[in-house]
Amino acid sequence: METPPKTTPQAIRGTQDIFGAEAEAFAHVVETFERVRKLYRFRRAEMPVFEKTAVFSRSLGETTDVVSKEMYSFEDRGGDSLTLRPEFTAGIARAYLTNGWQQHAPLKLATHGPLFRYERPQKGRYRQFHQIDTEIIGVPEPQADVELLVMADQLLKELGVADGVTLMLNTLGDGASREAWRAALVHFFQAHRAELSEDSQERLEKNPLRILDSKDPRDKAFLGDAPKIDDYLSGEAQEFFGKVTSGLDAAGVKWTRAPALVRGLDYYRHTAFEFVTDRLGAQGTVLGGGRYDGLIEALGGPHTPAVGWAAGIERLAMLVGEVPEEQLDIAIVVEADGLDTLATSISTYLRQAGRSVHVVAIGSMRKRYEKAAKFDPRGILVITDQDVEAGHFARLTYKDIAKDKMSDANADAIMQIVSVFYPLGYFCDPRMFQAGEGITLKSHPK
RNA sequence: GCGACCGUAGCUCAGUUGGUUAGAGCGCCGGUUUGUGGUACCGGAGGUCGUGGGUUCAAGACCCAUCGGUCGCCCCA
Numbered sequence: 421m422e423t424p425p426k427t428t429p430q431a432i433r434g435t436q437d438i439f440g441a442e443a444e445a446f447a448h449v450v451e452t453f454e455r456v457r458k459l460y461r462f463r464r465a466e467m468p469v470f471e472k473t474a475v476f477s478r479s480l481g482e483t484t485d486v487v488s489k490e491m492y493s494f495e496d497r498g499g500d501s502l503t504l505r506p507e508f509t510a511g512i513a514r515a516y517l518t519n520g521w522q523q524h525a526p527l528k529l530a531t532h533g534p535l536f537r538y539e540r541p542q543k544g545r546y547r548q549f550h551q552i553d554t555e556i557i558g559v560p561e562p563q564a565d566v567e568l569l570v571m572a573d574q575l576l577k578e579l580g581v582a583d584g585v586t587l588m589l590n591t592l593g594d595g596a597s598r599e600a601w602r603a604a605l606v607h608f609f610q611a612h613r614a615e616l617s618e619d620s621q622e623r624l625e626k627n628p629l630r631i632l633d634s635k636d637p638r639d640k641a642f643l644g645d646a647p648k649i650d651d652y653l654s655g656e657a658q659e660f661f662g663k664v665t666s667g668l669d670a671a672g673v674k675w676t677r678a679p680a681l682v683r684g685l686d687y688y689r690h691t692a693f694e695f696v697t698d699r700l701g702a703q704g705t706v707l708g709g710g711r712y713d714g715l716i717e718a719l720g721g722p723h724t725p726a727v728g729w730a731a732g733i734e735r736l737a738m739l740v741g742e743v744p745e746e747q748l749d750i751a752i753v754v755e756a757d758g759l760d761t762l763a764t765s766i767s768t769y770l771r772q773a774g775r776s777v778h779v780v781a782i783g784s785m786r787k788r789y790e791k792a793a794k795f796d797p798r799g800i801l802v803i804t805d806q807d808v809e810a811g812h813f814a815r816l817t818y819k820d821i822a823k824d825k826m827s828d829a830n831a832d833a834i835m836q837i838v839s840v841f842y843p844l845g846y847f848c849d850p851r852m853f854q855a856g857e858g859i860t861l862k863s864h865p866k
Numbered sequence: 867g868c869g870a871c872c873g874u875a876g877c878u879c880a881g882u883u884g885g886u887u888a889g890a891g892c893g894c895c896g897g898u899u900u901g902u903g904g905u906a907c908c909g910g911a912g913g914u915c916g917u918g919g920g921u922u923c924a925a926g927a928c929c930c931a932u933c934g935g936u937c938g939c940c941c942c943a
Contacts, residue, residue, distance in 0.1 A: 484941095695943095736943090
């Protein structure tokens with residue numbers, strides 16, 4: 421017989437259990453996103469958390485770090501290679517094709533949920549993390565880029581974090597521009613290969629664009645002379661970018677041109693952007709995205725232009741800071757065990773009337789009051805059994821915390837409560853209440 | 867994958883140059899006090915000092931490994 425281990429299994433590295441104010445902040449971000457997304461008429465979508473591995477490897481690019489070393493991939497019992505989604509866009513593109521969502525094009529979608537990446541945990545970086553995400557599929561025009569960016573800007577403003585965050589904007593040009601620029605960059609850096617950092621020498625093979633935002637001083641020395649995207653932009657690409665920037669200006673969205681800004685995933689074209697902050701340590705990007713006109717084709721679909729962005733909920737929540745739980749309206753203290761059902765009637769009524777209620781009915785009397793006070797309610801309603809001769813009397817006392825006394829201001833609240841008791845078999849003399857003495861409920865014989 | 871720092875009661879932490887039965891605050895439980903009750907006081911429960919080795923007469927304190935945490939590199943939201 422095996423002895424059962426006494427140790428409690430630990431949570432998986434890089435996952436988090438959140439609670440209280442932190443969890444409220446998380447919920448606040450999601451709720452704000454939901455509200456804003458409706459303002460822009462983005463429709464909700466839910467996709468599975470895992471997909472066939474090919475969904476990601478084919479769309480993100482085999483050589484990207486995400487695909488090559490950060491995916492949670494595994495074989496299921498049927499032998500298929502599956503992967504926990506490391507991002508939203510690929511799965512959305514797959515769903516778009518698989519479900520014939522083309523019929524709804526142009527389609528504005530919003531979603532949020534958990535993503536998984538096998539990375540070293542760090543501030544603002546987790547193995548299971550959460551994003552909010554929006555996409556516009558089937559619109560080749562720059563207006564889509566603008567609408568998405570304006571929406572992101574409004575979201576950050578409504579969350580109250582906009583002043584600490586700046587929009588860094590760039591264009592990668594169309595496919596041809598991007599390739600020409602990329603080739604020029606490779607050519608340029610190849611000449612200085614030996615002087616680059618080890619990381620960048622590797623990036624030269626896999627993702628040369630990323631050398632541009634290297635923090636290594638050895639690389640930075642060359643950045644100033646590196647080829648600029650602007651010199652490789654086709655006329656069309658230039659015009660496209662111009663429309664994006666003028667749209668942002670028209671909407672009053674502040675932006676900063678960041679010619680070295682590139683995205684880590686292969687599928688981006690034209691517009692690329694990040695909302696960055698310096699308040700999150702090493703994890704500066706709070707919201708990022710761009711246009712990915714080639715992605716849906718890579719998944720075997722027709723050429724379909726699309727734009728989108730995603731933002732880290734944890735990161736936004738950290739910027740938002742403490743979001744206190746809403747104050748409790750009423751704590752009900754039940755002083756005698758026989759009055760449980762009365763407490764249930766009252767609390768049910770109050771909650772249905774939209775008031776938050778906590779019922780305290782266990783522990784010593786002293787503890788009950790102590791607990792009620794700790795809930796920090798607006799008021800405490802005490803249910804006592806007073807003058808009980810036949811066990812048919814109950815007495816209600818309401819204390820308004822702010823006024824520290826029985827309060828007439830809450831007469832309405834209590835009268836409402838009382839009004840429902842009659843059908844429940846109780847009645848009271850309102851004059852008792854008027855005198856500020858609380859209310860004595862008497863049971864009436866039907 | 868690389869580096870730095872850290873890991874003592876439920877929580878936040880003290881624990882002098884290694885040396886008697888490991889402490890505090892908060893929280894929790896019980897009690898006293900306070901004239902409608904978040905106060906004050908008293909008492910109590912709770913830790914094989916992350917885990918496994920090693921050094922030593924002696925380790926929570928030193929060394930190694932391992933697992934976690936935090937932060938940075940990298941990557942990204």
